[in-house]
Amino acid sequence: MEIFQIIGLALVATIIALLLKSHRPEMALQISLVTGIIIFLVILGKITAVVDLLNSYAERVNIDMVYINTLLKIVGIAYIAEFGAEVCRDAGEGAIASKVELAGKVIIVVMAVPIITSLLDLIISVMP
Template sequence: MEGIKVIMAALAGVFLAAVLKSVKSEMTMLVAAGVSVLILFYILSGLSVIVEQLKMLQGYIGISGKYIGILVKMIGISYMTQLAADICRDNGQTAVAGQLEVFCKITIAALGMPVVLTLFEVVTKCIG
């Protein structure tokens, strides 16, 4: 049921932006940003459920809590970058959107390095 609410809010925002575009085109960006923030709140409520499940999984398999934190940060960075890049593209700033996406990829690679290093340590111990 939450999914339908989110879809309806998004469609209402798109239709409102389409109406406002002919009257005040600068208002369309504000409508898009407002709808995006509303959807973000729904995403955050769903993310809390995922974090709870990850914590349960962590207890079962005994992985470090820092890896769960890294995963949540990666998801957050990906979502926020996609949102910002889409808003940039909607406003004709494709170069800025592209640079945001490159920044996101580099940031996620840097965040993931401890996980990769730990994986190599485990593989090395198993082999050697």
């Protein structure tokens, strides 16, 4: 049961971070950052397996892979942007965190622009 490992790691890291926060706040930040990365890496393997399975299903039912690929890219960007923003927010840098979120949003929208334009093209082609 990997959830126990993750929870154990998270609890230990939280206690260490709490103890260190009063004396060495910069070390507490580093501990929380490293813990976040470790948890992310543990779940990454599982997510990859699930995504691979879904991809194989999508291929079997002959679905247009453009939708799936774009969706997955968007989810990845959202995850990374949120992770970065949370780390910045933990360090007390709310302004930088909101900029990271903004960058994530902009990149997602840039990726989605071709989808939106193709939808517009679709609507135009429907019109007589």
